[in-house]
Amino acid sequence: MSFQACIDIGGTFTDCLVSDESGRITLYKAPTTPGQFHKGFIDVLHVAARELGMTAAEFIGRIGIIVHGSTVSTNALVERKVARTAVLVNEGHLDILVLREGPRKGAFEWQLDYPEPYISRNLTMPVRGRIDARGKEIVPFENDDVVAAVRKFRKLGVEAIAVGFLWSVVNPAHELRARDIIHREWPEVAVTLSHEINPMPREYKRIIAAVIDASISPIVSTYIKALEGALTAEGFGGQLLLANCVGGMMPVPDMIKRPIYSVMSGPTLAPMAALALTEEPDVIVGDMGGTTFDVSALRNHQLIVTPDSMIHDDSLGIPKVDVRSVGAGGGSIASVDQGGLLHVGPRSAGAWPGPACYGNGNEDATVTDANVVLGIIDPDFFLGGRIKLDRKLAEAAVQRIADRLGIDLLPAAHAIHTTSNHNMVAAIEEITIREGINPRESYFVCGGGATPCHIADMADILQLKRYMIPRYVAGLSAFGGLISDIRWEQSGVAPTDSKRFDPDAVNAMLDRLQAEGERFLEGAGIPKAQRQYEFSFMGRYEYQSWEISVDFNRDKPISHDDLPKLVEDFHKMHERIYSIRADKDVVEFITWKVRAIGHRPEQNLYREFRFEPQKTAPVQKARRALYLHERGDAVDVPVFDGQTIGAGASFTGPCLIETPTFTAMLKDGHRAQTDEYGNFLVEVA
Known part of the structure; x- marks a missing residue:
């Protein structure tokens, strides 16, 4: 039997979704390994092999395709740990990256200085020569200026060079000549031309895209080569595909050629999953992981692409699937300021040490700790029991917040829970209303292992009528990668x-x-x-x-x-x-x-595997005390085993549905039914 796999590296866990020839899909998780992401990549393949009863070599050798959503380039940009990069521009236009597009983001912040440019002035060099808007050369190109700049860049330890000249999208002759000279003087340096990476008339967005692409080129290339080497050592002989930011996959050589398309690529896989899971026209996709909550939307059942993604104070330059992120994950830390106001996030406990209940030394209360205290998460069944959580440590951490607020333990845990919900709702309202989508009339698709713990409250706040908890909700981005197309796009x-x-x-x-x-x-x-x-x-x-x-x-x-x-x-x-x-x-x-x-023919395999109909009422596996704020106390509610449920099974809240990778909480008035693929379709009375 052969397999396909998608591996998505998150802030806390690395997800691996594996499908076999019958269309059966199984999700596996392993802790993310910051700084050595390829190690977590291999670790989760080993976890999958053990669960399937195979050796790692046997399992990996049977994988035909691995698709991968990487965070390496995004992390490098966010942390400003990129290659030392220089840029060539037209003489008289040294401030393109300083002034950006002119207007300040805050219209009334008239005393605000322009932030530092992505490339410092000493690494921005002018070149004589001009092309006009009709493509006519009006100032001859000076080859010697490029030669002098390259020699200076070598002395300054530059690792990559971007070239961005005016109106190169109409006539690229000067940019092409500059690249020829750079390669003649310095053959091994990475070079990106603005008219090739982002052909558009706006100078700033075209040139910033070239600069960002050049600055991450050595990083992305190094990571991909290390990953390919690790996979080869494990016996992988199939095809590796990489997620891009336009909602699809690219072969490795194309990603190395245009590494900017790997930036923020992982979160774009969640809306790709929603495209396959539902035919609804307007869809909200919320993916709550360990560190962030990523929200995206489908309008008229189409991906929404934005040209305005930002990295700190700079535009990414290229269009990408519109995904907004806020610091609201399971590891988001709760705090109380001097005025007695509760905050949740954006600071996160991350993969290590993780929430207080992990027992790794963190004493700050997180959203996960609050969910343990509220009774939503069973500390003995986290990841199906593979990780044991410590309820007493969670209670101690939340009690410190309760003491600061002057309230009891359970209301404090609920305050952390609902504050996180409102942070996520604000992000949802921004992306939907701004794009002409009415959230009340939209269909919500959950993503991330933590979202089913929170969606019931968010649905009530947003006044949603329906939402879906997919069978593979805890690995929704990985599921999106598993069924995604090969995608490429270019503009002119x-x-x-x-x-x-x-x-x-x-x-x-x-x-x-x-x-x-x-x-x-x-x-x-x-x-x-x-x-x-x-x-x-x-x-x-x-x-x-x-x-x-x-x-x-x-x-x-x-x-x-x-x-x-x-x-x-x-x-x-x-x-x-x-x-x-x-x-x-x-x-x-x-x-x-x-x-x-x-x-890809593999993308519809999951529809070939259907769940058997549920012939009897779902059987309760246990009962648990669940704090319900609207009732003012903890209520004994039924807990159902989501692994034993067939198609057509029905549940009415309040109740809990548990699987090894997620726990779903249904409130009063929320009724769920499973479809033939094992997804939970919920209607709100």
Whole structure:
């Protein structure tokens, strides 16, 4: 029997989801190993092998595909532990990375200094030469400036170089010449060109993307090579695919070529899972792990892609699946400030020492400790009993918070629990309302082992009518990776507008981009029958500052006959996002994008495995005291074993449903029923 696996490295646990040829999927977990992520990667494969009754070599040798969501590049950027990088820009434009896009984020913070640029001024060097907006050379390129800059960079210990010149998206000749000179002078240094990594007209976003890509290139390359070496030593001979930030997978050579697409890639897998799990049009996806709560959404059953992701004070530059994160995980630490106000997060106990109940020396109360005190989590059945939690240590930690607040133990634990819930609700409201999605009318898909402990309260706060607790909720991102497509996307600049529409220029750009996508899928080994292409444009009303993304169909070349539909699609999307439309205004089309998708035959395997129908009422495995705030006390509620439940099983709250990887709490008025794949579908009365 052969296997496929997806490994997702989280802040506390590393998840490994394994599927076999029958479509049966099993989740395994091992502690994350910060600083040596490839060690935790191999550790969780060993855990899976033991559970399957095989040796590690036997199991790993049978794996055909491993897909992996890496956090290495994201951590490097967040911690500013990147390669020493320099950048070449046009003469007279040394402040592109200082001034960014001009406006300050706080409109009324008029005394705020500009934050430090991503690349310091002494590593930003000017080059004489200019291309204008029509692609014409108006100032000759000076080769000697590049030579002098490279020699200076070598003396300063630079490890990577980015090149970003004005209007290189129209005529890249100067950037290409700069790269040739750099490689001639210094063949081994990593070089990123802005027009290749992010072809768009806005200088800052194009150049910051090039700089970030260059700065993480040595780090990502080193990590991938170490991981491939560790897998080879374990006997792995299959294909390794890496998650990207546009909601899919890339082969290793393509990720090494464009490492910026690995940034924040892991959290994008959760909405990919939601795409497969439900056909609902508007979906909220909440993934609560040990350190953070990641929230994303589907609009019209499509991924929402944002061009405005931030790393500290800098834009990431490239579009990515819109995922927002807040410090609200199971390990988030509770504290009381001098004014007596309770805070939960963003500081986290992390994988080590972990919550107080882990017994590793942490004495601060965390969300997990509060859930143990409330009776939601059974300390003897955490991870199916593999990890024993200490209830007394949890109570001692929460009691310190209770003493600071001047309340009893159980209300203090509930205060920690509900404060975390409100932090997560605020993140949900931001991403939904901002994107024209009504959370009350949306379907919620839970992700992360901690979310089922909290979703009932959040559903009441958000006034949700329905939500889903997937069978693989504790490894939702890994599940998304297991069933994800191969994805690639690229954009190109072909400005036109609704008054002077130029279909020839648009078609030439789309044909070129689609041909590039065709070459990518060919290199990834995707058969033609499994290839798909999606199209979108970035548009705006005339004189607007910012564009929005609009999808469109293209089964034949675009003509003037298609213009009314393109314009109307823009009006509708603008109205959905901003609640207004201006039908008489000129619509400008700036950037065109092609997304190449390669469908993997393995992705629908999980639908081949269906659960047997539940023929009798679910049997209680135990009863447990559960604190319910609305009743003001702990209530004895039934506990059900989620592993023994078949399709069609029904549960009415208040109750608890336990599996080795998650515990779900249902409140009064919440009724759950399992579907044929073992997912819990909950309706709120």
